[in-house]
Amino acid sequence: MELLQRLLVMLTVLSLLIAILIPLWSLLSKAFLDNKGSYIGFANFLTYFGTPALTRSISHTLFISIVSTLIAVTLAFGYAYGVNRSQIRGKAFFNAIAMLPLFAPTMMHGISLTYLFGNQGLITTGFFGHLPFSVDIHLYGPVGIIISEIIYIFPQAYLIFITALTVTDFRLYEASESLGAGKIRRFLTITLPSIKYGLISAIFVCFTASFTDFGAPQAVGGQYNVLATDIYKQVIGQQNMSMGAVVGIILTIPAFIAFAADRFVERKQRSILSAKSTPYRIGQGKWRDRSFTVFCWVIALAILTPLVTTLYASLIQVWPYKLNFTLAHFDFSHVAAGGLSPFWNSLEVSVLTSVIGTLAAFIFAYFIEKTRYLKGLRQFGYFLSILPLALPGMVVGLAFIFFFNNPNNPLNGIYGTLWIIVLANIVHFYSVPFITATTSLKKLDREFELVSESMRVPFYKTFFRVTVPMSLPAIIEIAVYLFVNSMVTVSAIVFLRPADFNLASVSIVNMDDAGDTAAAAAMASLIVVTNVAVRGIYQWFVRKVRRRTEAWQTHQ
Amino acid sequence: MTIGLYTEFINTIHEPREAIMSQAYLSIKGINKTFGRFQALRNIDLDIDKNEFVCLLGPSGCGKTTLLRIIAGLETPTSGSITVGGRDITLLPPAKRNFGMVFQSYALFPNLTAYQNVAYGLHGRKLSRKEVDKKVCEVLELVDLLHLRNQYPAQLSGGQQQRIALARAIVLSPDFLLLDEPLSALDAKVRVKLRQDIRELQERIGITTIMVTHDQEEALTMADRIVVMQDAKVMQIGSPQEVYEQPKSPFVADFIGAINFIPGENSAPEQAECSQLALRPEHIRIAPQGEGIRSIVRSIEFRGPFYRLSLLLQDEWGRHTEQRITVDVSAHISSHLNLDKDSVVWLELPPEKLISFREPEVVKV
Numbered sequence: 001m002e003l004l005q006r007l008l009v010m011l012t013v014l015s016l017l018i019a020i021l022i023p024l025w026s027l028l029s030k031a032f033l034d035n036k037g038s039y040i041g042f043a044n045f046l047t048y049f050g051t052p053a054l055t056r057s058i059s060h061t062l063f064i065s066i067v068s069t070l071i072a073v074t075l076a077f078g079y080a081y082g083v084n085r086s087q088i089r090g091k092a093f094f095n096a097i098a099m100l101p102l103f104a105p106t107m108m109h110g111i112s113l114t115y116l117f118g119n120q121g122l123i124t125t126g127f128f129g130h131l132p133f134s135v136d137i138h139l140y141g142p143v144g145i146i147i148s149e150i151i152y153i154f155p156q157a158y159l160i161f162i163t164a165l166t167v168t169d170f171r172l173y174e175a176s177e178s179l180g181a182g183k184i185r186r187f188l189t190i191t192l193p194s195i196k197y198g199l200i201s202a203i204f205v206c207f208t209a210s211f212t213d214f215g216a217p218q219a220v221g222g223q224y225n226v227l228a229t230d231i232y233k234q235v236i237g238q239q240n241m242s243m244g245a246v247v248g249i250i251l252t253i254p255a256f257i258a259f260a261a262d263r264f265v266e267r268k269q270r271s272i273l274s275a276k277s278t279p280y281r282i283g284q285g286k287w288r289d290r291s292f293t294v295f296c297w298v299i300a301l302a303i304l305t306p307l308v309t310t311l312y313a314s315l316i317q318v319w320p321y322k323l324n325f326t327l328a329h330f331d332f333s334h335v336a337a338g339g340l341s342p343f344w345n346s347l348e349v350s351v352l353t354s355v356i357g358t359l360a361a362f363i364f365a366y367f368i369e370k371t372r373y374l375k376g377l378r379q380f381g382y383f384l385s386i387l388p389l390a391l392p393g394m395v396v397g398l399a400f401i402f403f404f405n406n407p408n409n410p411l412n413g414i415y416g417t418l419w420i421i422v423l424a425n426i427v428h429f430y431s432v433p434f435i436t437a438t439t440s441l442k443k444l445d446r447e448f449e450l451v452s453e454s455m456r457v458p459f460y461k462t463f464f465r466v467t468v469p470m471s472l473p474a475i476i477e478i479a480v481y482l483f484v485n486s487m488v489t490v491s492a493i494v495f496l497r498p499a500d501f502n503l504a505s506v507s508i509v510n511m512d513d514a515g516d517t518a519a520a521a522a523m524a525s526l527i528v529v530t531n532v533a534v535r536g537i538y539q540w541f542v543r544k545v546r547r548r549t550e551a552w553q554t555h556q
Numbered sequence: 557m558t559i560g561l562y563t564e565f566i567n568t569i570h571e572p573r574e575a576i577m578s579q580a581y582l583s584i585k586g587i588n589k590t591f592g593r594f595q596a597l598r599n600i601d602l603d604i605d606k607n608e609f610v611c612l613l614g615p616s617g618c619g620k621t622t623l624l625r626i627i628a629g630l631e632t633p634t635s636g637s638i639t640v641g642g643r644d645i646t647l648l649p650p651a652k653r654n655f656g657m658v659f660q661s662y663a664l665f666p667n668l669t670a671y672q673n674v675a676y677g678l679h680g681r682k683l684s685r686k687e688v689d690k691k692v693c694e695v696l697e698l699v700d701l702l703h704l705r706n707q708y709p710a711q712l713s714g715g716q717q718q719r720i721a722l723a724r725a726i727v728l729s730p731d732f733l734l735l736d737e738p739l740s741a742l743d744a745k746v747r748v749k750l751r752q753d754i755r756e757l758q759e760r761i762g763i764t765t766i767m768v769t770h771d772q773e774e775a776l777t778m779a780d781r782i783v784v785m786q787d788a789k790v791m792q793i794g795s796p797q798e799v800y801e802q803p804k805s806p807f808v809a810d811f812i813g814a815i816n817f818i819p820g821e822n823s824a825p826e827q828a829e830c831s832q833l834a835l836r837p838e839h840i841r842i843a844p845q846g847e848g849i850r851s852i853v854r855s856i857e858f859r860g861p862f863y864r865l866s867l868l869l870q871d872e873w874g875r876h877t878e879q880r881i882t883v884d885v886s887a888h889i890s891s892h893l894n895l896d897k898d899s900v901v902w903l904e905l906p907p908e909k910l911i912s913f914r915e916p917e918v919v920k921v
Binding site (some may be wrong): 001002114372445447448451452453454455456457461465466469470549551552 | 620630649652653656663664668677679708711
């Protein structure tokens with residue numbers, strides 16, 4: 001048994017090495033080679049920094065990320081505060097709306113903005129001339145990218161704030177009120193400090209996400225280049241792999257800083273709550289509730305409008321001239337998608353990613369968390385498992401090209417098949433499921449494994465009979481997370497898909513590039529509808545599991 | 557009457573007890589354990605008889621849990637050996653040691669019923685379904701929980717959960733039983749009841765048992781023998797009466813029960829070594845006025861059946877000394893004394909109850 005466990009731990013770490021660290025290494029080393037493969041030191045970096053057209057992208061990207069992060073974090077905090085700390089009506093609705101953007105590819109935010117603020121946009125033309133005035137925000141460029149990024153990163157900041165606001169101790173509020181502190185003072189001395197780490201974490205997450213995003217700049221960036229689109233142009237347009245690697249490394253730097261900071265914050269955050277903490281009780285506040293109702297509705301509409309517009313645009317004949325209903329755009333046979341097959345391919349990839357990824361994340365988390373041999377190796381495995389948090393999708397994709405496209409690699413066979421896409425997706429999204437699984441496993445009594453061992457029951461029996469059933473909610477959550485993200489992602493797989501194997505999210509890029517915006521909108525709508533449906537099934541399933549297992553649920 | 561006079565007398569009755577066992581069932585020899593630079597266990601020797609109930613008692617961090625984990629096979633000792641019934645098990649994995657274990661957290665599988673929890677280890681042992689059923693029901697009957705066999709752990713009280721955990725540990729007829737602070741998560745009342753239950757069960761099925769606890773009362777009431785540990789070492793091994801009445805060190809005296817430390821004075825100058833004397837609060841008697849040692853009451857604590865007085869000793873001329881003394885007085889006697897703060901009380905320290913320590917050790921009372 002002990003030997004088997006040691007072997008499986010080694011296997012776990014080996015898989016992580018092959019899937020994450022070694023590809024990353026090939027990317028790093030590629031940056032120091034010329035296109036013929038000879039070592040040239042920092043020459044690529046010198047070329048890069050000597051080309052103003054390229055370096056300008058750095059300041060562009062920084063500008064975009066800082067502005068979108070500031071706006072999104074502020075809005076998300078207000079929204080989360082309203083949902084968590086006021087008595088507005090329809091909290092479940094507001095909560096659901098805030099998550100919606102997660103189900104859409106970031107391309108879609110760009111496309112929907114085109115419909116609203118583009119040259120033929122609803123607002124730009126003043127409701128197609130029905131209004132006496134019109135507003136042109138000059139969408140294509142930084143403005144469009146920033147708005148798209150805000151929509152894209154808003155849910156992530158919102159989720160962090162909701163969690164941070166929930167984790168509080170009401171006794172502190174009672175104590176300060178009894179000491180005569182006013183509302184503003186309480187907010188400044190209790191609320192803000194208690195969400196401090198959430199705030200830092202939200203800023204880093206949002207910054208990294210907008211810094212590395214590819215979809216939005218691709219859709220509405222116009223001539224405004226950012227790092228992610230640069231990689232795409234270098235690799236796909238100019239076949240300049242080394243320069244692609246250089247940009248990839250630059251793209252990863254802030255992500256790594258954010259990663260390190262987030263780890264640091266995580267460690268500090270632990271001991272805020274004690275078992276005696278009491279949950280927050282919302283007091284009366286008429287004006288507070290009224291203002292938050294208005295604020296939350298404005299945000300909710302701002303999220304809903306683009307989505308609904310895109311859906312609408314995909315269902316009418318020609319925007320903005322023939323507004324009659326049609327399903328013609330969902331027949332993709334005459335556009336870049338070439339029929340519905342990209343959608344089916346995406347479904348296939350997402351289901352495979354979800355199933356294999358869930359198995360990998362949960363089983364690897366189990367070996368790293370619940371076995372007691374090879375401590376050092378397991379810690380290394382843990383590090384490897386959270387490393388992908390710092391890897392932008394484009395970097396994963398690029399690293400996979402370098403590693404798997406090498407004819408000397410015994411795994412070369414999966415290059416150019418659907419499997420490399422599945423593997424890239426799993427690696428790209430691996431960390432969050434891994435952390436979810438680890439958290440869930442940590443909640444289980446440490447002694448389960450020891451008890452079983454003392455009863456001479458093999459660990460795998462306890463794994464199947466106790467660990468898996470106890471962790472079922474986490475497992476389903478992981479599966480849904482992987483599915484939804486594989487459906488919407490573009491960045492990692494845009495480099496990896498075989499020529500004859502298109503994917504829904506990538507086909508949106510192609511169709512949008514080719515000017516078939518309505519078809520792109522239709523494909524995006526399909527993805528959102530699928531994701532929302534999967535999420536709905538998940539909710540239903542979780543409720544059912546809860547009810548069936550009520551008898552053995554302890555109050556955790 | 558000075559205390560120093562009794563030193564010699566006490567020393568004579570204080571013979572170190574050498575535990576000479578002819579045939580120990582579970583024998584621990586020279587166990588050392590280091591974690592990096594930290595020494596968790598230092599040269600531990602312990603012999604346990606068959607069917608004996610032994611408590612490992614000590615403050616947190618003294619190494620008692622590490623010792624239990626080494627016996628269970630969850631840690632490997634740095635040196636030393638463990639034999640059970642003549643078989644060396646030092647290097648065997650837990651699965652091959654044939655013990656039952658009960659944890660502080662119970663570690664019952666929440667998604668399995670009480671019955672399924674107990675039956676968990678019986679499957680895959682070439683037993684027929686009927687045999688499994690018979691064994692499980694027998695053991696559940698033994699812990700008096702057969703009627704709750706279809707309940708999930710979350711539906712049982714803490715005490716019931718602990719009894720199921722016990723049933724699960726003994727159903728495999730292990731050679732010995734390890735209990736890791738099994739009662740510390742329970743309410744005071746349930747704890748007292750479960751002490752008796754566990755002890756009764758242990759005697760009935762006759763199983764060698766080692767229990768780790770930091771609760772001296774638990775150790776005193778349950779154990780055949782107590783192993784007092786401190787700082788990775790065994791300080792004393794003995795029956796509850798022995799460790800209570802004849803503690804070998806100030807630490808043991810202080811850790812188990814309440815105690816007064818009194819500096820010993822050697823009247824004979826040739827005895828240069830300084831010794832320390834100790835006396836339990838309940839052994840000190842209130843003397844008639846003018847007899848014994850004069851003291852003044854600093855505080856009175858009502859403890860239900862008795863009062864605990866905190867006193868300050870005075871010298872012959874009625875001046876305060878630094879020496880504080882704690883005395884327990886039964887409620888019955890106390891009612892005759894009219895005790896109040898600052899009232900004067902005369903104490904009698906019965907010589908036969910005095911405990912002396914030869915090695916001078918600085919212990920704060």
